[in-house]
Amino acid sequence: MWDEKTHEYRKMGVLALPVRHAEYAGPLWLVVGRTGKEPWYLITNQRIETEEQAWEIISIYAMRWRIEMSFRYGKSELAMESVRVKDWEVREKLLLLVTLAYSYLLSLLDPGLELMKEWLLREYCHRTGKRCRKASAPLYRIRWALSRCWSERRPVFTGALFSPESNPRSQNSG
Numbered sequence: 001m002w003d004e005k006t007h008e009y010r011k012m013g014v015l016a017l018p019v020r021h022a023e024y025a026g027p028l029w030l031v032v033g034r035t036g037k038e039p040w041y042l043i044t045n046q047r048i049e050t051e052e053q054a055w056e057i058i059s060i061y062a063m064r065w066r067i068e069m070s071f072r073y074g075k076s077e078l079a080m081e082s083v084r085v086k087d088w089e090v091r092e093k094l095l096l097l098v099t100l101a102y103s104y105l106l107s108l109l110d111p112g113l114e115l116m117k118e119w120l121l122r123e124y125c126h127r128t129g130k131r132c133r134k135a136s137a138p139l140y141r142i143r144w145a146l147s148r149c150w151s152e153r154r155p156v157f158t159g160a161l162f163s164p165e166s167n168p169r170s171q172n173s174g
Contacts, residue, residue: 001035001058001059001062002062011035012033012034012035012058013033013034014031014032014033014034014054014055014058015032015034015054016030016031016032016048016051016053016054016057017029017030017032018030018048019043021043024045026045027045027047028043028044028045029043029044029046029047029048030042030043031043031044031048031054031057031058033058033061040058040061042057042058042061044057070102073102073139073140074102077139077140077143078101078143105139105142105143105146108120108142109142117142120142120145120146120149121138121141121142123149124144124145124146124148124149125141125142125144125145125148127141
């Protein structure tokens with residue numbers, strides 16, 4: 001089985017047994033996935049009658065690592081954790097903004113934007129290590145490179161929206 005965390009194939013065995021819980025009336029199954037390390041003990045209400053069904057539960061659980069990484073990224077890089085909001089409407093807006101920012105970063109991984117991504121990373125977040133070059137989704141580096149690029153190349157607004165007279169930076173102080 002492919003291990004998302006270590007990026008290698010691991011030999012694994014699987015076992016499924018019906019179990020009961022005093023506070024749950026329906027049928028439950030214990031699925032045990034065994035590798036050389038600690039076994040995974042998974043409880044499911046999905047009926048497990050074949051080995052393939054047990055492997056499906058194991059692979060669904062293994063995919064959780066991708067979800068964990070996206071939440072980790074959102075909390076650390078997109079500052080979801082640092083904003084303290086209590087109202088549901090405000091939380092929903094925050095999550096929508098974070099989702100929009102995350103979607104934008106993911107869109108930069110499009111194969112058609114490969115040259116632009118390479119330029120951005122080379123100019124604003126240069127790394128020479130093999131691990132950085134092999135990363136399929138270097139979202140941390142892309143976010144940092146965009147931040148540095150936008151800090152260096154601030155937009156200049158001209159036209160009807162911003163005129164020199166209304167811009168306090170363009171007025172002489174003397």
